[in-house]
Amino acid sequence: DSLAAQPEGVRSAVYSPDGRWIIGASGNLVRCWQAQDLTESDSLKHPDYVESAMFAPDNRLILTTAYDNIVRLWNTGGTLRDSLIHQGFITSAVFSGDSRYVLTASEDGTARLWDLQRETVTEFTHPPNVLVKSAVFSPDKKYLLTAGDDGIARAWWRPDVIYQWLKTTPAVAPLAPETRALYQVGE
Numbered sequence: 001d002s003l004a005a006q007p008e009g010v011r012s013a014v015y016s017p018d019g020r021w022i023i024g025a026s027g028n029l030v031r032c033w034q035a036q037d038l039t040e041s042d043s044l045k046h047p048d049y050v051e052s053a054m055f056a057p058d059n060r061l062i063l064t065t066a067y068d069n070i071v072r073l074w075n076t077g078g079t080l081r082d083s084l085i086h087q088g089f090i091t092s093a094v095f096s097g098d099s100r101y102v103l104t105a106s107e108d109g110t111a112r113l114w115d116l117q118r119e120t121v122t123e124f125t126h127p128p129n130v131l132v133k134s135a136v137f138s139p140d141k142k143y144l145l146t147a148g149d150d151g152i153a154r155a156w157w158r159p160d161v162i163y164q165w166l167k168t169t170p171a172v173a174p175l176a177p178e179t180r181a182l183y184q185v186g187e
Helices: none
Strands: 012-015 021-026 029-034 040-045 050-055 061-066 070-075 080-085 090-095 101-106 110-115 120-125 132-137 143-148 153-157 161-165
Touching: 012 050, 021 050, 029 050, 029 061, 050 090, 061 090, 070 090, 070 101, 110 132, 110 143
Parallel strands: 090 132
Antiparallel strands: 012 021, 021 029, 029 040, 050 061, 061 070, 070 080, 090 101, 101 110, 101 132, 110 120, 132 143, 143 153, 153 161
16 A cells, blocks of 8 residues: 655655654645554644654654744644744754654754753854754763764764864864763764
């Protein structure tokens, strides 16, 4: 079986972590289907074109990104829970493994860590004119890794300690006594 063709094409399609649901982003909608029989359930309407959609690891939330610079968090029942706003296009958005945090990256030069339990946000500001292309969690969630269009990957100790890996010649920086390793990415 297959899902019905979408006039605008499908930008992303994913299963829920428990395998019970499928969501697909198309145009300004995110459609939800039951995976067992492909019965369409809810549609999550957006005011602008949807770029991506994903489930939280705990299956409780759906995260969507759209061209209006807003990450939306939806309860799996289809109701809007939160809107996480940037000033520029959102280039990536991911949940932490425990579903507590959302990490976003934007062309506004920031990565933001949204704590969904405490309802707080921590901003990681990059140098002027640097577009942040992606942001991810380290497996132990102690670090955030961002990649900018300046050719530099930055590792951020949460909340605010930074190490930089330069694309060409590595810079010399003082290291804290407890530092065990420093890696360089690039040539």
